[in-house]
Amino acid sequence: MARMAGRRTLFAGPVLLVVTFGVFAVAALSPFDPVKAYAGTAGLTASQAELDQLRVNLGVDQPLLARWWEWLTSALTGDLGTSAVMRQPVSDVIAERLGWSALLAVCAFAFAVLVGTGLGVLAARRPGGRLDRAVSGLAYTLEAAPAFWLGLLAVWFFSVRLGVLPSGGLTDAGSDVVTAGQVARHLVLPALVLGISQLPWFFLYVRQGVADALEEDPVRGARARGLGERRVLLGHGLRSGMLPMLTLIGSRVPELITGALLVETVFSWPGIAAATVQAATSVDFPLLAALTVLATAAVLAGNLLSDLLYGLADPRVGFDG
């Protein structure tokens, strides 16, 4: 187990290296001009000489390889460079935002996994039953519903109709101290929306896995031996029904990141996702590269986590190697 984790970590190095170069290459090929993005509307009245000067100042007149090498060497010494679009060091941009995104993602993920699994087990108990039909139908609908739309719907219902939850921001708009209570209240809607948008996957996998497991011989045998329904369901059904879901946990991480982007936009959540889009459309190389490294690392870690869980849940699978 430790060996698998260690080997994967070693492997992650070259992967990240290739990915960052890929980001620089793709960004350099993209039709977007970093100088224009930097100048914004002021660029529409700037003289050509001034735009040329800006190009030199931003270092985007350098060839691709030189720029990547410079970024890489200084990144390895801990200097992530300066974000052109945010006008501040990349490390500051990430430090300010990453925590809020992680909080949102972890809460949403926990909600999706717990509620999805719970509902999946309940539905699998009586496939075709009233609960199963209701939740499955809802799950298929939610799978098709974009997180953005769910967000607007939630704002309309909980904030405008009922007025019980704030519709956006990290804290009340008029407050400038960040208190745990306020953040908790403001977290409910975005985390719920992001969690619900992920929930159908977990529900459907668990429901299918557990239902299949309940059909298998060992379960029938256990039932025949007179074991309690609870024991059968949790001890046998859930255990083998969980396996596909554990793989899913890793593979849902990228989805979670893209989902978070839309949710962060709707709820003005000051997270990293919105910064990613801005970095991409403005061809802000240093910020984009740092964020891509983070996202890649998250995906790799997600895969490792699901493989580890899989190995723990089913000893027959073992750890590769």
Next chain:
Amino acid sequence: MKARTVRGMAGATAAAVIVTGVAACSNPGGGAAAGAGAADSAVVGIATEPESLSPLLGYGKDGNSKIFDGLLARDADMKLKPALARALPEVSADGLTYTYALRPGVRFSDGQPFGSKDVVFTYKAILDAKTNNASKSELDAIADVTARGDDSVVFTLKYPYAPFAERTVLPIAPEHLAGGQDVNSGEFTTKPVGTGPYVLTAWSKGEKLSFKANPTYWGGEPAVKKFTMAVIKDDDVRATRLRSGELDGAVLPPNLAKGFAADKALKTYAAKTYDYRQVTLPTEHPVTGDTAVRQALDIAVDRDTMVDKLLEGAGKAAYGPVPTGSPWFTAGTERPYDLASAKKILDDAGWIPGADGIRAKDGIRAAFPLWYPSGDKLRQDHALAFASDAKKAGIQVTTESGSWEVIEPRMKTDAVLAGGGSPADPDFDQYLTLNSALAGDGFNNMARYDNPAVDKALLDGRRSADPAVRKAAYDTVQRELVKNPGYVYLTHIDHLYVVADKWDGPTTQTEPHDHGLGTGPWWNLESWKPEQK
């Protein structure tokens, strides 16, 4: 800790009040009356977040920064008035030297005194080639800026530039803080300190900017003690949060602002602007370069219908860069929609309709592409309306969309649905868009407009200090644009704001093309007073 608990309870109570309020009132729209808070605090929703709050990088260059002051400021009628300067500048007879006497006793909000060295530092830092300020060409006229003692600053210009004083609304940064760090990425870009009526207390990027009143402001402490700008990019979300009572005001597009018209607790402000939408007519294209085609298109477009249908009435027909309500507007240059005359002009010039109704002359079809930036709904609407009007006159306009990167290389020969406008002085916008010397320089003079009479008038307009001479010069420009349009100006667009009706003081200034932080009814927030009822 205790204060937080109290605030939390107040929040819970407020939430309870809102819940009961909404429950009691079956119409959910009525809930907006709850408001975002006390009358001495204001929360407004804005659409775009500034990248930086450093004046050295361009923040607040058009005045109305809440954190900073310029040497001068503008009043409700856009007239210059003294701010950090004690009076309007003394201008030398040749128009080359501007001397500003500084207001004594002003301090930055960190307690340090303000002086001439800060003014010199600010202007020199912006003009430095290493500073990434994309607006520095606006200060192109400056040859040198020097301190004369501690209470006076002298600007020397390269050429006589009549509207120069309008540029000195630019905010002044403190040398003792901003001077010792990287101008482009230092801490000052996100934690600014100025002399202005408000002090930045927090900036949660992507969420909001929070300000508190500056108790030692030289103009007196503002009555609105707390001010928050919530960053909400999506128009619908902004409208929803305004409706739910979390915001006291917001900038909204016309169709969403209309939804608040019946709400008595909110008031809609339509700010008049210089913000125009125009179609460039590239001089180097065989069709759009023909003066007859230009004249015909200019009267074949139905501007009034565009205002009614595309802007829902929130705007005005545009006949040139200057809006019809402005003192700089040349009376008599309004041109009514006249399709018959447009057709006659084309007939007389030899553009003969073919079998498909599209005209041609000497084997050249009267057709050209028109680009608009993708994602800009309003420009798309204008482009489609323009194409449809042109078709009626027998000219085929093909609309296409793309990013500015796609459009820029084509600007020389293809038409573009462009926007612009600057209310402070006619020179600011017209010199850049109409001067033949700037043809194709960056995004300046996109149409490569070349008219010696206009070139001369633009020079007269910027050099002479005599208001009568300047007025005559810009009259000439507007009349020349009727004879030979390089652009078809379509509309001037009102900017709409919906604001809670609980203060005395909100008004709007004439606004530029740019939606900066300084525009909107909160331009004079420091003089708002809670409404007495």
